[in-house]
Amino acid sequence: MQVDSELNHSELSQGRAAIVSARTVVVKIGSSALTSLEGGLDTGRLDLLADAVEARMRAGSDVVVVSSGAIGAGLAPLGLSKRPKDLATKQAAASVGQLALAHAWGTSFARYGRTVGQILLSADDFARREHHRNAQRTLDRLRSLGAIAVVNENDTVATEEIRFGDNDRLAALVAHLVGADALILLSDVAGLYDGDPRKGAANFIPEVRGSADLDGVIAGSGGALGTGGMASKLSAARLAADAGIPVLLASAADASSALTDGAVGTAFAARPIRLSGRKFWVRHAADPRGAVLLDAGAVDAVGQRHSLLAAGIVGIRGRFFGGDVVDLVSPDGEVVARGVIEYDSTEVMSMLGRSTTDLPDTMQRPVIHADDLVKV
Template sequence: MSDSRTAIAQARRTVVKIGSSSLTGTDGRLNVPALEALVAVLAERRDAGHEVILVTSGAIAAAIAPLGLPGRPRDLATAQAAASVGQGLLIARYTAAFADHGLRVGQLLLTAADTLRRDHYRNAQRSIERLLELGVVPVINENDAVATDEIRFGDNDRLAALVSHVARADALVLLTDVDGLFTAPPDRPGSRHIPLVRGPEDLTGIEVTARGTAVGTGGMVTKLESVRIATASGTPVVLTTAGNARAALAGEPVGTYFTPTGKRTTRKRLWLAFAAAPKGRLILDEGAARAVQGGLASLLPAGVLDVEGAFEAGEPVELVNPAGKVIARGLVAYDSADIPALLGRHTSYLRARLGDGFDRALVHRDDLVLLRRGRKRAPANADAPAGGDGERTRPRAEAGVVPTGAIR
């Protein structure tokens, strides 16, 4: 992977995320000049022939002063009410600011549930694509007015990373009130700025805190989580201040640049790895777990010891090794109620006893992603299974696993 920031400057499509602390003053009011300054930068980017998607926080913060609140609400009902008031104020400002540059905006309000349900995830993707085709700047925010736990989703950081993948963006720029990553809190004596992160090994010894600002919810922990999601799927990231937005988009050495650590994968696999909410678990035997973790496996009933949870065919489940460690996620092909009768059985037995349709994989290789990467083994035959421990004497064609790819 290249360490060059030209990837940012040349990106055809860029997701830019700005946090609440960058859009509000110390009194909690919406900082209109700051918003307009950001819009001017994004309009320049559009005029230069690039596409821009804006993920913005600030709805709840924008309502703090108008509603006479002492600070960010702590109870859910007040937070939802503030979001309802503040979202209108926020999008009105964006609409007017972009209109000054001859641009239209389209508002998308999402909740975490929209990234947890595959159909909603795909609908969001189609909406973003069509807005861009129409020359509209998508302005995306979390729908805090109807949210519950997702109000603490991470100040839109994780949402921005998921949007960057859904929209097939070429770069992600995270704007906050800190100019990048530091070895410790920036105000601590001896803390050093880190201009480049090539991978997880560069984060060894870095001290970050989970707490955000008084008006925001996301701290450096959530930002690094969003970076991990984006870079793992091939998207470079810059973390810097809102005041450096123009320089960051131009590829100048501001903030911290995170190089991609993986290759772009399918939306379905990224959804499974980072957004899907598992509905249950399949407990694998040692042989099946080794093969799955080695990046070689779809999962057949022969390699599964037990099933936990209640779910329907097509829902996401976790694949767990005998020690209880989650090693993969996948879309299960059977209802949970049907699986116990299949466990430990090879496909020829299931076909003979239960009929056609019961000899398919529990989790097909196209519907599987690894969460932990084991040592990869090369099979003698790409279609030959590795097997579960309980089926060592059966023909290799009836073992518990067959080859697959994986997210690294």
């Protein structure tokens, strides 16, 4: 779907211009753009997408590809007629499809003399700071050597508890990891609508400047081949916006335009002030190890970005240690913030509701310092 020409003079055209001129771009390609239930991997469509990526790279940009499709690519070779629901069969399909997918990307980019490096990541690789840094170094080195990185979730070993859930979120995390200037999400939809256009009348939304532009939008879940859907794309766009990265959501059929003039799909503006790397990790990448239950006063203090003190804590959930990330939960059960806790769970239990001046000298630091706390 082409964007109305009046957008060339609008505020968001600046956002599109930022995507067009971006030096480092992450391009996420959905399962439906690469595979079908009947035939598995469609190398013809993959070649067209590789053509668009290569053209962007030759224009001077550095591109990282986040490719879905491993499970979809493994269905036909294994004689499966639909996406499996059980974890073992998903992993078996991924083990077959991952090989085919990597080979197809390598063969396609080889037409341009381009070397491809495959990187398989799990959510745990982002939750653990050391793994996070290792992945960053590998991606940076591949790019410095002129290779193109093709990233996918490590479906063959990821359990339900440590999965990203969809590659839209993975793509947004990778965009932050490599310091991308833009994220382009390519799938089987032309952009954002306020409803499902396949089920009736729906209005196309070419620009999203902030949350107000999403009022009334109904986002659905994924299709037969993938796990994403519009809900995951909106979540990924918000995640990228926190990192100061503009997002373009477009159809894979419009990949050439999406990667050149940006005159397709829906553009999401980045937040003007991006989260620090540490706060971004706390909010989006870290795996919470427990929860701290707050009274109403502590919820207000956290909302005003004050440090969390023991006096406002009424209980805990789970076992955690100093340096772990925990959720902060309001009296009605809502997770209102997340932070890096200073004390072990046993220590926090001994501090419940106590004034800082009543605590031993070794426990007079905030339970969570404001610098290590972020609202969710």
